[in-house]
Each structure stands twice: as C-alpha cells, then as structure tokens.
Amino acid sequence: MKPRKIKDKIYWMGYVDWDARLFDSLIPLPDGTSYNAFLIEGSKKTVLIDTVESQFAGDLMAQLDNVPKIDYVVSLHAEQDHSGSIPHVLSRYPDAKLITSPKAKGMLMDLLRIPEETFITVSDGENLSLGDKTLEFINTPWVHWPETMVAYLKEDKILFSCDFFGSHIASTELYVNDEARVYEAAKRYYAEIMMPFRNAIKKNMKKIASYDIDIIAPSHGQIYSRPSFIIDAHKEWIEGPPKNLVVLPYISMHNSTKKMVDYFVASLVENGVNVEQFNLTVTDIGKLAIALVDAGTIVIGTPTILAGPHPDVVYGAYLANALRPKANFLSIIGSYGWGGKTVEILAGMIPNLKVEVIEPVLAKGLPSEANFKALENLAETIATKHKELGFK
Ligand SMILES: Cc1cc2nc3c(=O)[nH]c(=O)nc-3n(C[C@H](O)[C@H](O)[C@H](O)COP(=O)(O)O)c2cc1C
Ligand SMILES: [Fe+2]
Ligand SMILES: [Fe+2]
Known part of the structure; x- marks a missing residue:
C-alpha cells in the first residue's frame, strides 16, 4: 500500500x-x-x-x-x-x-x-x-x-x-x-x-x-x-453496569455436563436471563472475552478429570481471572465420577474476580432429578440477584 x-x-x-x-x-x-x-x-x-x-x-x-x-x-x-x-x-x-x-x-x-x-x-x-x-x-x-x-x-x-x-x-x-x-x-x-x-x-x-x-x-x-x-x-x-447476562464457558466429555448446561440455560431463559454459552473445545476465545465485558454472572461448566477441572476450563478460568471482567456473581456446574477437587481448584483460580460465589451444582454421573432442581434454583437465584441490582 x-x-x-x-x-x-x-x-x-x-x-x-x-x-x-x-x-x-x-x-x-x-x-x-x-x-x-x-x-x-x-x-x-x-x-x-x-x-x-x-x-x-x-x-x-x-x-x-x-x-x-x-x-x-x-x-x-x-x-x-x-x-x-x-x-x-x-x-x-x-x-x-x-x-x-x-x-x-x-x-x-x-x-x-x-x-x-x-x-x-x-x-x-x-x-x-x-x-x-x-x-x-x-x-x-x-x-x-x-x-x-x-x-x-x-x-x-x-x-x-x-x-x-x-x-x-x-x-x-x-x-x-x-x-x-x-x-x-x-x-x-x-x-x-x-x-x-x-x-x-x-x-x-x-x-x-x-x-x-x-x-x-x-x-x-x-x-x-x-x-x-x-x-x-x-x-x-x-x-456501564453489567448486563442481565450469564456467560457460560464449559466443556463436556461424555455429555453429562452438557445435559446440565442445556437444562440450566433453559431455566435461565425461563427466568428472563440472557445467556451466552461457549463450548471451549470449539469457541473463539475472543467471543468469550467480548461476552465477559457485559456479563452479570459467570457460570463455569466442567466435568472432573484427573481430580480437577478439565484443562481447557482451567485455561478459560485463568483467562477470565486475568481479564478481570466486572461480573458480580459466579458459580460452577458439572459432573464427576467418583470425587475430586474441581470446585476448590476453580475457586482458587479466580482471586481477581470481585464476585459473590453462588453454591455450585455438581452431579455424580448423569444429572439426577435433584440436580436438575438445583439447577433451576441456581437460575432463579441468579435472576433474582440480577433484578435486585437492576441489570438490564
Ligand atoms: C480422562 C478422565 C479422567 C477422569 N478423572 C476423574 C476424576 O479424577 N474424578 C472424578 O470424579 N471423575 C473423573 N472422571 C469421570 C468424569 O468426571 C465423569 O465421567 C463425568 O460424568 C464426565 O462428565 P461429562 O459427561 O460432562 O464429560 C474422569 C473421566 C475421564 C474421561
Ligand atoms: Fe498494538
Ligand atoms: Fe500494545
């Protein structure tokens, strides 16, 4: 030129x-x-x-x-x-x-x-x-x-x-x-x-x-x-204040976490909350970063693998922590087989985020009725908190 x-x-x-x-x-x-x-x-x-x-x-x-x-x-x-x-x-x-x-x-x-x-x-x-x-x-x-x-x-x-x-x-x-x-x-x-x-x-x-x-x-x-x-x-x-938006980065290996994500997203929508979900195996992390600019709540979805969160989720959480978005709330959902430290490890990875952590929902294997109910409760809690703060 x-x-x-x-x-x-x-x-x-x-x-x-x-x-x-x-x-x-x-x-x-x-x-x-x-x-x-x-x-x-x-x-x-x-x-x-x-x-x-x-x-x-x-x-x-x-x-x-x-x-x-x-x-x-x-x-x-x-x-x-x-x-x-x-x-x-x-x-x-x-x-x-x-x-x-x-x-x-x-x-x-x-x-x-x-x-x-x-x-x-x-x-x-x-x-x-x-x-x-x-x-x-x-x-x-x-x-x-x-x-x-x-x-x-x-x-x-x-x-x-x-x-x-x-x-x-x-x-x-x-x-x-x-x-x-x-x-x-x-x-x-x-x-x-x-x-x-x-x-x-x-x-x-x-x-x-x-x-x-x-x-x-x-x-x-x-x-x-x-x-x-x-x-x-x-x-x-x-x-600008955060928006009435949940940003949901997740991974699922065998679809249990994915079933939870689908149910949870439907519940959030029913409660009037918008969602942007990102399957971290295929997402452009730039799109995730853009969504984080506006997120009122971040929910991380992960299976337990080798006693902790999936490595791609670790990367996503590390990035979110480094980018310091203005979200007010955070939670974790996911599935495990026998045990591990997924929640503790993820919670320890986000010291920069000035968020209130809402009780995570973990399913053993395929999500049960009780797990789906807990996801509904989580969606309602988030909707209430967003309303209280006037997120639009
Ligand atoms: C490579 C691999 C490692 C795993 N490591 C653990 C583990 O350390 N602790 C555990 O509770 N489950 C472990 N699991 C089991 C998964 O957490 C379980 O199958 C879960 O339901 C998978 O969720 P998903 O269907 O969303 O991938 C492991 C599974 C795989 C494939
Ligand atoms: Fe530059
Ligand atoms: Fe530069």
Whole structure:
C-alpha cells in the first residue's frame, strides 16, 4: 500500500495485514489487523509517529522512499508491533531523534537495544513544535502497557492514540464507515487488551475529554472521523453496569455436563436471563472475552478429570481471572465420577474476580432429578440477584 493522505501534510503509512489470525500468539484475529504509522510534515520538522512489526519494515521503508528527512520518530508505545521497525528507520535517518515517555525509553533500550543517545524523553503535556504544527504528548498509562502515551496534533485536532481505541481490522477503507462492524472488532480488542486496566483507562478517558478532537487515528485498524462513536463505546464498556447476562464457558466429555448446561440455560431463559454459552473445545476465545465485558454472572461448566477441572476450563478460568471482567456473581456446574477437587481448584483460580460465589451444582454421573432442581434454583437465584441490582 502507498502512503495515504489524511489531511494536508499528514499521511497514513504502515502495513495492512490481511493474513494475521493470531495476535500476541494468543488472540484470534478473524478480520486481520493493520499496523498504522503516521507521517507529519511540519514547515520546519518532519515526524514519523510509530512504525510497524519488524517483519513488515520493508513495506514502511518503501513508503518512506520519497521522504528525504525525518527529524523525529515518536514511539507512543514500546510494544514491538509498533516499535519493531524503529531500528530500520533510524538506520536510514541516522540524525533522527526518538521521542518517547521516560518509561518507554528504558523499555525500548531493553526490547530493541536502541542506543541511549538517540532518545529525547517528553513529559506529560509537553509540546513539540514542527513549525506550523504542534504535537502535544499526553501520558496515558496502561493503553496498553505502563509506558504508553498519545499525541495530539493541535492545529488539525487529530489524536494519535496508538493501541488506545484500536481495532483489529484489515481494510482498504482508511476511515470507519461501517460502525457496527468496527464496534464488534473494537470490543474484542478492548476485552482482550484493555479490560484488565479499565480503571486506568477511565482516568485516561477523563484526561482526553478536555481536548477538541476531530479525528482519532489509532495504530491498529481504521481512523475515526466521528470520535464520539468509539469514545462512547469505551465509556459503556468501562463504566456501564453489567448486563442481565450469564456467560457460560464449559466443556463436556461424555455429555453429562452438557445435559446440565442445556437444562440450566433453559431455566435461565425461563427466568428472563440472557445467556451466552461457549463450548471451549470449539469457541473463539475472543467471543468469550467480548461476552465477559457485559456479563452479570459467570457460570463455569466442567466435568472432573484427573481430580480437577478439565484443562481447557482451567485455561478459560485463568483467562477470565486475568481479564478481570466486572461480573458480580459466579458459580460452577458439572459432573464427576467418583470425587475430586474441581470446585476448590476453580475457586482458587479466580482471586481477581470481585464476585459473590453462588453454591455450585455438581452431579455424580448423569444429572439426577435433584440436580436438575438445583439447577433451576441456581437460575432463579441468579435472576433474582440480577433484578435486585437492576441489570438490564
Ligand atoms: C480422562 C478422565 C479422567 C477422569 N478423572 C476423574 C476424576 O479424577 N474424578 C472424578 O470424579 N471423575 C473423573 N472422571 C469421570 C468424569 O468426571 C465423569 O465421567 C463425568 O460424568 C464426565 O462428565 P461429562 O459427561 O460432562 O464429560 C474422569 C473421566 C475421564 C474421561
Ligand atoms: Fe500494545
Ligand atoms: Fe498494538
């Protein structure tokens, strides 16, 4: 892809990765992604904001072929998907200075072995004049690492936000047109990358609220010409109350737990509670993460295997604990053959979840009438608790 003009003297550069299917060797990417870099040619100084994964450095360097001079490279975030090609850029433009937050400097020295004399560090609120254009740097920790900052181009009212407000989408459309599609992709991205840090992100949202922003240009996905769309979505995900929703990740080897899941889901629906169930042998964990953004209650379904929960459920519970969703309640259902420590092990795996644990329902073998009754009671209890808290 060639450079694309955003505004006079401001260009998109980067790499649209249609084939990416897994991010950080963890997160499924059904729609690929992009690594966005931005070139700003001020009347006195030229700046490149962020770069691309090092494997795509050749594409970025080709886009820079007609750029004779770069005075500054700005690294908003030290993670290699944005910083990976900085060494390539610096070797072509050896006089360029690398502008980062103080924390990012140390990280980039460790991650990419960039020499110390290359750096200029900037503090929160510091300005950089490019002549007729001015960049202001705003510290925004934890979007998505502790060192992250964003840059606001004052004259053009553009916020370069790096991972903040990003989405994983490969597209030839530079700007968001299909907001419904981007909503889902951005929610997946938020759920997997940002949700654990939502208290910090809430503060960052407040911080940028005072800026007059016409355009948000993140370093993944498309550019927002209607910033309120993505800002409001984040407000809802971060601050909105949990929904009247049970998220039910489960595994069943021989169908006993599955019978319990089916009965339980029907009972919840009868009691007016919505459910999203995820068979962990086939699910896209991104879909599970998206559902966890809204979950009022999490119920984990598992058979007992080798005296504990199924390993795939252990993975799901570990992930849910790490993502720290805002759910208020949790329970466990499942089947066992003779005994084990399934409930104790799972309960010990979720210290980060600030949940009330509701009495689990375990069946010995195929669920009995008493087990089905207990599942009905569990569904009624959840429905009552959701109503009491006004979950919609
Ligand atoms: C590989 C394997 C290991 C098992 N280990 C245990 C165990 O340690 N303790 C236990 O109570 N049941 C154990 N079971 C029995 C299952 O928990 C029991 O069959 C249960 O009903 C399976 O539920 P499901 O039909 O939902 O898969 C094991 C079953 C399998 C296949
Ligand atoms: Fe990142
Ligand atoms: Fe990123």
